[in-house]
Amino acid sequence: MHTPTRCEHCGEDLQNRPAAASIRRQVYDWVVRREVTEHQAETIVCSACQHATTGAFPDAVPYPVQYGPALKAFFSYGSTYPLLPSDRLCAGVFDLTGHPVSEGTLYNTQQTLYTQLTAFEECLKDAVLTSPVVNFDESGLHVTAPRHWLHSAGTHALTDYTVHRKRGVLAMAAAGILPTFKGAAVHDGWSAYWTYTECHHGLYNAHHERELVAVEENTHQTWARALIAHLQTIKKAVAAGRVTPS
Numbered sequence: 001m002h003t004p005t006r007c008e009h010c011g012e013d014l015q016n017r018p019a020a021a022s023i024r025r026q027v028y029d030w031v032v033r034r035e036v037t038e039h040q041a042e043t044i045v046c047s048a049c050q051h052a053t054t055g056a057f058p059d060a061v062p063y064p065v066q067y068g069p070a071l072k073a074f075f076s077y078g079s080t081y082p083l084l085p086s087d088r089l090c091a092g093v094f095d096l097t098g099h100p101v102s103e104g105t106l107y108n109t110q111q112t113l114y115t116q117l118t119a120f121e122e123c124l125k126d127a128v129l130t131s132p133v134v135n136f137d138e139s140g141l142h143v144t145a146p147r148h149w150l151h152s153a154g155t156h157a158l159t160d161y162t163v164h165r166k167r168g169v170l171a172m173a174a175a176g177i178l179p180t181f182k183g184a185a186v187h188d189g190w191s192a193y194w195t196y197t198e199c200h201h202g203l204y205n206a207h208h209e210r211e212l213v214a215v216e217e218n219t220h221q222t223w224a225r226a227l228i229a230h231l232q233t234i235k236k237a238v239a240a241g242r243v244t245p246s
Contacts (some may be wrong), residue, residue: 016073032096037068067105075101075109124160131155135204136178136187138167153177168192205231 001094005015035078041055060069067075071093078089086103093101128134138151143163151162151171163172169192172178178196186202187193193201207229 034097034099035068041222045057062171067109067137072109072113076105079106079110098233121160124158125176127158128153128155128160129181131158131183133184133186136193138171138190140167151175169195172196 001021003014005135006012007014039057039061041057042100043054060066074093077091078084078092079086084092086106089106090103093099133155135154136152138149141148141150141163146165148163148165149167149171151164151201153160153175160175160177162171162175164174169189172192178193178199181199182194184200184202185196186195186204188207190201208230212228213226215221216228
């Protein structure tokens, strides 16, 4: 509360006067603090047989000292979404909490969370497999030094990612979706996709547009430009009438 003590006009004492009105301003800030929760397992001696029984710690508390789920989630978030280098993430955690964290701890946390996501990944694949239309793509990336490929299979709400050393059929089989998928597979026309015959195939309109641009530039045929305009008109009409899934 910011209460004036004297009248800014005449200097009269205002300390015992009730407020006629108040103006509110709010400040949102982020407060980082370290919180330690101690678990104690008591030992009780049986009065009948004198056997000592000790209470069980929760499964999430297997060691004398460990990090909690919120901090582990922050480790994973910093490593995977903003892609912070491990040494920089360790420095950031220390700056925010005053607690040193090793790069090995970050790696072990990622491995633990990866294992815990196994059931989720299985459910995700099942949901994608039963979708009527799935978009497929592959993009190059480096895992340490060697080149790998990130294969994606996604709907409007779900996306499954698989990292593999190969780009073609071996990787698509390892991803575990296309071999048994029976819906409409929309992709960029990469030859490996056409080896799967249990599904329907469709190409991205962006690739149709690129092909039409090539036709116009190389052959100077005017119909290609007209077809591009027609595709863009269809796209706008579909977007205008689309209902966003809840």
